[in-house]
Amino acid sequence: MSKMRKKLLFIINPISGGKNKRNFEQQAKHYLNHELFDAQYRFTERPNHGAELAEEAVNGNYDVVVAVGGDGTVNEIAKALVNTSVVLGIVPEGSGNGLATFLEIPSGVKEAIAILNRFQIKAIDSGVLNGHSFFNMAGIGFDAVISNRFDKESIRGPYGYMKTVFSEITSYKSQVYDFIIDGKKFKREAFMISLANSSQYGNNAHVSPKASVSDGLLDVCIVKPFPLYLFPKMLFHLFNKTADKSEYIDIIRGKEIFIKRAVEGDVHVDGQPILLGKDLEITVHPKSLQVIY
Template sequence: MVVTRKKLLFIINPISGGKEKKDFEKRSAQFLDADLFEAQYRFSEKPGHAAELTQQAISDSYDVVVAVGGDGTINEVARTLVNTSVVLGIIPEGSGNGLAGYLEIPMIMKEAILLLNKFRVKRIDSGKLNDHYFFNMAGIGFDAVISDRFDKDSIRGPFGYMKTVVSEIGHYKAEDYEFVIDGKHYKEEAFMISLANSPQYGNNAYVSPNASVSDGLLDVCIVKPFPLFLLPKMLFHLFSRTTDKSGYVDIIRGKEILIRREKEGYVHVDGQPIHLGKDLRCSILPSSLCIIY
């Protein structure tokens, strides 16, 4: 029996995670199953280019598009594949790798390629904040401010992120928010709000330990203002998967979410900062993305 090889495109972010990737094609070809895949390789050259390359791959009837990069690269590829039959693969090469971590995709390139060879596929949910897709996490408040600052910083990885947090946390002011979650109304003062499709930001920092990419729900994680001296305890909750046990965190699950804030400003989608208005509408698109896990 003749088996038709699947057309696979690797889209490689050459600068994600501060890692050199010029020889990615040569290194990955050692481990990719050439009997299963007919592979091509393209490098993204600017923000938005990975999405353009993905759209072209759909037009050219590729079966699989593999994002080689961090959460931003994955977002560009994934948002273009929503509600298509083309399958997303991930080679984690970023600073956080939140979605890959949750899906237990190996952080070592060789092991991640070998996972592609198994071609185990499932459908996961996608989140949408106004017109912007996210697959791991979206954030409002302090979370979004940090994403904006971190995006402009030359120091990447967990150290760079914590450096940004420490430099900003002392003078950030909480805001008042109104929420409508599946028709129920809430008012809260919040330090930050995370809209979690998966449990973790990345680097094993779990903001919503019981979130799932396949339950048809988003976890609205409301972090209330807390005394600065409790920051070590809040970080302990974050890294011990116990944020739901903190008295400063409320988690409400829902499908349709409206958030009204006092003023326009930054949000983030999968770590990428975006400037939006006061009214933020968020929804979940169940089982809308095919992914190798």
């Protein structure tokens, strides 16, 4: 075995995106550049197992860890790689694949592994919400409620997500939030708040079209209450990359963000729902993760 080959670990989420991955190892071995990589393969078996396997890879002097799954799988693995020399790779196999899509990593095993073989690396920012890391998007309000419901759904993919949205949108009530963004205070009523590191949720739905994963800032996207009959127009803005033009969306960039709400409730980090209290503190960690793109 050549000492020049990079130690690579594929961490595969077998249930992400509702996609069968039993043949993934066979496919990957066919397309991977074995002169560049010495690869191993592990499947996750329970929640947060990806983080455990990634930590083992860091301690085992691996050079690259590849997340095979969606944004939740990427989140589990990436949080173990922050501020280390270990590089993250992504084979997008989830429902939304927001970070991978933003980084222009194509779906399809052959195409995604071609990106790994190219081994082009950039450093990206990460966000932290009350101690929970995120790399693509965190959310408060309606977005977080949907993430919680969708996490329990048996139907995955964009159809399952939109089914959940339509089942909840008529009954959801907006809330009033107090903000401090880089020292500036203000109050807003919001239907939802997205904390955007990249521009999009996934599936090319862009809530903050000018967001960058490497500018040292997070985009605080405040979606104000809107008449339900305008929901199709709001979707048009998202998929047409014009959300920043909507009168119902304010985007404020910042490094240190504090949000106070009246009651505890759901938030999400990269689509993974968690229950947090009234006070939310969000910070950005510039160029803290190395990613193949």
